[in-house]
Amino acid sequence: MLEIEDKRAQSSAGADRADELFQQHRQEIYRKTDQLFARLMLFQWVAAIVMAFVISPRTWAGQSSNIHFHVWAAIFLGGAISIFPIWMTRIWPGTALTRHIVAVAQMLMSVLLIDLTGGRIETHFHVFGSLVILSFYRDWRVLISATIVVYLDHFLRGIYWPYSVYGVLAASPWRSIEHAGWVIFEDVFLVISCLRSVREMCFIAHRTAALEASEQNFRQIFEEAPIGMAVVGLDDRYMQVNARLCDMVGYSEQELTTRTTSEITHGDDLEESKQLTRGLLNGTARYCVEKRYVRKDSEVIWATRTACVIRDESGNPRHYLVMVEDITQRKHIAAALEQAKDEAERANRAKDKFLAALSHELRTPLTPVLMCAAALEQEPAIEPELRQQLGMMRRNVELEARLIDDLLDLTKVSHGKLQLLVSGPVDVHSLLIHTEQIVRSDARSKPLRLDLALTADEYHVAGDAARLNQVFWNLLKNAIKFTPSGGKIAVRTINPAPGKLVLTVNDNGIGIDRQILPFIFRAFEQGDTRGLQPSSGLGLGLSISKAIVELHGGIISAESAGPGLGAVFTIELSTVSPFPSAQLLAVQPEQSQNKLYRLLLVEDNEPTLAVLTSLLRRQGHEVLTATTVKSALILASDHTFDFVISDLGLPDGNGIDLMLQLSNDYGLRGIALSGYGMAEDLAKTEQAGFLAHLVKPINFEQLHRVLEHFAPAA
Amino acid sequence: MVIAALARRQKRTAQLLKVRFYSAAKWNAACCLNQAAPRTNPLQTPRKNLLATALLGIAWTVSVALGLRILFNYETTPGQIGAVPPAWPSASKIGRSNDRPTLVMLAHPRCPCTRASISELAKIMARAQGRMDAYVLFFKPRQSGAAWEDSALRGSAAAIPGVKVLSDVDGVEARRFGAETSGHTLLFDRDGGLLFSGGITQSRGHAGENAGERAIVSMVNNQPSARASTFVFGCSLGNRSQLGDKARCLK
Numbered sequence: 001m002l003e004i005e006d007k008r009a010q011s012s013a014g015a016d017r018a019d020e021l022f023q024q025h026r027q028e029i030y031r032k033t034d035q036l037f038a039r040l041m042l043f044q045w046v047a048a049i050v051m052a053f054v055i056s057p058r059t060w061a062g063q064s065s066n067i068h069f070h071v072w073a074a075i076f077l078g079g080a081i082s083i084f085p086i087w088m089t090r091i092w093p094g095t096a097l098t099r100h101i102v103a104v105a106q107m108l109m110s111v112l113l114i115d116l117t118g119g120r121i122e123t124h125f126h127v128f129g130s131l132v133i134l135s136f137y138r139d140w141r142v143l144i145s146a147t148i149v150v151y152l153d154h155f156l157r158g159i160y161w162p163y164s165v166y167g168v169l170a171a172s173p174w175r176s177i178e179h180a181g182w183v184i185f186e187d188v189f190l191v192i193s194c195l196r197s198v199r200e201m202c203f204i205a206h207r208t209a210a211l212e213a214s215e216q217n218f219r220q221i222f223e224e225a226p227i228g229m230a231v232v233g234l235d236d237r238y239m240q241v242n243a244r245l246c247d248m249v250g251y252s253e254q255e256l257t258t259r260t261t262s263e264i265t266h267g268d269d270l271e272e273s274k275q276l277t278r279g280l281l282n283g284t285a286r287y288c289v290e291k292r293y294v295r296k297d298s299e300v301i302w303a304t305r306t307a308c309v310i311r312d313e314s315g316n317p318r319h320y321l322v323m324v325e326d327i328t329q330r331k332h333i334a335a336a337l338e339q340a341k342d343e344a345e346r347a348n349r350a351k352d353k354f355l356a357a358l359s360h361e362l363r364t365p366l367t368p369v370l371m372c373a374a375a376l377e378q379e380p381a382i383e384p385e386l387r388q389q390l391g392m393m394r395r396n397v398e399l400e401a402r403l404i405d406d407l408l409d410l411t412k413v414s415h416g417k418l419q420l421l422v423s424g425p426v427d428v429h430s431l432l433i434h435t436e437q438i439v440r441s442d443a444r445s446k447p448l449r450l451d452l453a454l455t456a457d458e459y460h461v462a463g464d465a466a467r468l469n470q471v472f473w474n475l476l477k478n479a480i481k482f483t484p485s486g487g488k489i490a491v492r493t494i495n496p497a498p499g500k501l502v503l504t505v506n507d508n509g510i511g512i513d514r515q516i517l518p519f520i521f522r523a524f525e526q527g528d529t530r531g532l533q534p535s536s537g538l539g540l541g542l543s544i545s546k547a548i549v550e551l552h553g554g555i556i557s558a559e560s561a562g563p564g565l566g567a568v569f570t571i572e573l574s575t576v577s578p579f580p581s582a583q584l585l586a587v588q589p590e591q592s593q594n595k596l597y598r599l600l601l602v603e604d605n606e607p608t609l610a611v612l613t614s615l616l617r618r619q620g621h622e623v624l625t626a627t628t629v630k631s632a633l634i635l636a637s638d639h640t641f642d643f644v645i646s647d648l649g650l651p652d653g654n655g656i657d658l659m660l661q662l663s664n665d666y667g668l669r670g671i672a673l674s675g676y677g678m679a680e681d682l683a684k685t686e687q688a689g690f691l692a693h694l695v696k697p698i699n700f701e702q703l704h705r706v707l708e709h710f711a712p713a714a
Numbered sequence: 715m716v717i718a719a720l721a722r723r724q725k726r727t728a729q730l731l732k733v734r735f736y737s738a739a740k741w742n743a744a745c746c747l748n749q750a751a752p753r754t755n756p757l758q759t760p761r762k763n764l765l766a767t768a769l770l771g772i773a774w775t776v777s778v779a780l781g782l783r784i785l786f787n788y789e790t791t792p793g794q795i796g797a798v799p800p801a802w803p804s805a806s807k808i809g810r811s812n813d814r815p816t817l818v819m820l821a822h823p824r825c826p827c828t829r830a831s832i833s834e835l836a837k838i839m840a841r842a843q844g845r846m847d848a849y850v851l852f853f854k855p856r857q858s859g860a861a862w863e864d865s866a867l868r869g870s871a872a873a874i875p876g877v878k879v880l881s882d883v884d885g886v887e888a889r890r891f892g893a894e895t896s897g898h899t900l901l902f903d904r905d906g907g908l909l910f911s912g913g914i915t916q917s918r919g920h921a922g923e924n925a926g927e928r929a930i931v932s933m934v935n936n937q938p939s940a941r942a943s944t945f946v947f948g949c950s951l952g953n954r955s956q957l958g959d960k961a962r963c964l965k
Contacts, residue, residue, distance in 0.1 A: 055826060055829075056826030056827070056919065057826075058824070058826075059825070059826070059827075059949055060822050060824045060825050060896075060949040060950070061949060061950040061952065062822075062853065062855070062885070062950065062951065062952050063855045063858070065824065068826060069785075069788050070826075073781070073784075073785050073788075076781065077778070077781035077782070077785060080774065080777040080778050080781055081778055081781075083774075084770055084771070084773075084774035087770060088767070091763055091766075091767065092763075092767065097767075101771075101774075108778060108782070111782065112785070115785055115789060115920075118826075118827075118829065118830050118919040118920050118921055119830070119916075119917075119919075119920035119921055119922055120921065121922075157786065160786075161786050161789070161790045161917075
């Protein structure tokens with residue numbers, strides 16, 4: 001409604017303006033025609049006097065003569081007829097009264113001239129000519145006044161002096177109508193002409209009003225634009241500027257229009273600006289550039305200058321249209337953001353460094369414990385109860401290591417550097433069974449019922465077995481953690497379609513709030529942990545699992561009907577054809593063939609060195625140890641080794657330099673042991689020539705497999 | 715009715731173009747009061763201008779009306795007519811035709827009003843088609859030189875076919891024919907009887923169809939004519955001393 005009212009108001013305003021323009025135009029015509037008649041009246045007066053002097057200068061009586069009456073009539077009556085309308089055109093220009101007096105006077109002048117010329121028929125054309133000139137007013141009413149005068153002249157003279165017009169002593173009144181009829185005949189066409197002229201004037205007024213409105217609109221847009229706008233001449237001088245640009249550069253409009261753009265452009269940007277402007281003349285449609293202006297107060301501001309060239313109909317450049325947007329604040333903000341980003345990146349790097357160091361420091365003490373427990377657990381002579389306790393120790397150490405790994409993995413995920421070690425088709429069912437065996441004791445201790453229903457016929461996927469195992473372990477550990485005693489956990493696999501494997505972990509635990517559900521795959525997000533021990537996780541498992549599943553081209557999702565109603569985690573993976581030989585490499589250690597190697601073990605951590613040496617020697621390997629780079633080099637120079645197993649952080653150097661030297665000097669191959677497991681750490685060891693990079697705490701079986709894998713040919 | 719139709723037409727135009735024309739009332743008011751400019755407030759118009767306009771308007775109307783009345787009176791006031799003889803004056807030295815009518819015009823060679831009479835005589839001669847003799851006698855003072863007779867008017871008369879131009883020294887012939895005003899025209903039949911006496915212009919110095927012309931043409935063509943005399947408009951043929959105040963065109 002408001003819009004309609006607005007449009008009506010605009011339409012009314014447009015009509016008012018058109019009316020105003022029409023009135024102005026008409027008034028101008030009235031005034032100019034008044035001036036025309038003022039001059040014409042004067043001319044006619046003079047002409048009448050001259051005419052009287054020429055035609056009838058004197059009147060005679062025999063030999064004597066006097067000035068003719070016509071001369072006096074031309075002077076005085078002509079003056080009387082002319083002076084008043086001339087005066088009116090000066091005092092009341094453009095008024096209707098003036099127009100009508102002029103019309104009457106013009107017709108009276110016709111009467112006088114006809115008399116002065118002795119009623120010549122040619123002089124009667126003055127009447128018709130005068131009507132045409134009167135129509136210059138484009139006011140048909142004026143013609144009516146003139147016609148009335150003609151009619152009255154004939155009518156009255158027909159009554160009082162019929163002989164003077166009709167040559168008879170008594171004339172019929174119809175004679176005057178007949179005479180006036182010819183005048184009216186002309187009037188009809190002149191009136192039509194006047195009306196047409198008025199219509200055209202109205203049309204012009206409407207067009208002009210519309211153009212004015214359009215121009216006003218564009219002018220307003222130009223003036224009130226929120227960005228600086230200017231019309232710049234080809235001589236680089238400002239022709240027209242808006243208020244915003246003036247505010248921007250601190251000059252008044254008058255000051256700016258006496259300057260060139262170069263005068264307020266920063267010196268460093270001047271050449272580029274000129275080059276871009278030349279480009280416009282050479283055919284570039286427009287350009288947009290960030291440049292600096294120097295304000296009147298010498299302050300430098302940044303602005304985006306967009307310019308194009310305006311051409312005439314022939315295509316010749318007329319001027320430039322320039323739009324200038326102040327981006328000084330944006331520039332400052334961008335600089336601040338850049339600085340903040342640099343600081344954040346520095347902080348992030350520091351965090352990563354700290355995490356790596358922390359991981360290293362946390363892993364190092366775990367290595368001897370884990371290796372010791374693993375070695376003792378395999379001792380056939382120990383009691384079953386002790387073996388069970390050793391297993392518990394090993395698992396807890398492994399859990400501790402897993403938590404540390406999660407921290408590192410999270411860093412990798414956040415940097416997009418998490419990588420898969422794809423060895424071949426992975427048997428998902430075997431991985432699930434293995435994972436179930438790992439967590440079974442936890443489930444029983446709660447107690448919980450843990451059921452596996454692995455019904456899928458296609459259950460091999462292409463991927464990293466260790467990483468998938470990590471995912472399954474996370475899901476099962478989560479289910480156990482968040483399912484109260486007596487609860488039930490079901491793990492199922494199905495093939496909803498050929499080539500598709502869907503794995504679900506369903507529990508009837510505490511469930512997940514719908515509001516939290518969308519965020520549970522974010523790092524450090526956990527569901528409702530009330531009632532759980534504070535140390536029940538870091539909230540990284542699902543985030544890492546999601547990244548791993550997605551790296552496998554799969555989808556992981558979670559569903560829950562709400563708190564207390566359990567949860568279902570679903571993983572969808574694409575299956576591949578099974579590859580029978582290598583699939584269990586990751587999870588089931590091959591039977592060692594007990595190849596014996598000469599090993600140089602370099603480790604500065606004494607407990608790790610001792611345990612690892614013991615375990616390797618128990619395997620039958622010949623092991624020489626060093627705790628420093630120097631001692632390692634001495635041993636390498638005196639003995640022959642198949643492999644060097646080296647820590648990276650050593651008291652007098654680092655394992656990378658050591659490896660480079662040993663590789664160069666003796667062609668030794670090496671395996672890196674380190675508490676640093678970041679991607680860049682792995683890259684460094686690879687570049688140094690290490691065959692593998694094992695992150696502490698080291699699983700001895702893992703080390704054994706690596707040795708077997710890289711065994712020299714027999 | 716025509717004006718009403720025009721007003722309706724204008725109203726339609728205004729409606730079509732959505733432009734307001736002045737109503738009759740506004741227009742009349744504007745005529746009389748405040749149309750210096752359409753947007754001018756009439757209250758701001760100087761009072762002295764209004765008063766001066768009113769006074770000048772009245773003076774203009776009166777002076778023009780009076781002037782025209784005087785002019786018309788002058789135009790339509792005939793000149794003097796003397797004692798016109800009922801038959802061809804025997805003392806006249808002009809040779810009258812015995813087989814057809816004879817027209818005699820007495821004229822002043824310098825009278826501007828007689829120009830119209832000569833013009834009308836040319837028309838009469840054309841319409842008479844040679845069935846009439848015609849003389850134009852121009853007044854000539856005895857003492858005047860050749861320059862007196864060398865006038866455009868005499869030349870115009872001489873150029874009319876069938877017209878004989880003669881000089882009337884001291885207006886002797888004029889007096890014989892009873893003519894006192896230039897342009898006085900007389901028509902005599904073949905027997906010398908007066909058929910017509912008067913002027914052949916409708917007013918002073920005005921050419922054009924007139925009663926004298928119609929009467930003469932009718933008589934020459936042996937047709938009945940309602941008139942045998944008309945007014946004469948022109949300068950006096952006699953001197954002031956002879957005719958007093960009525961001696962010139964202006965009576």
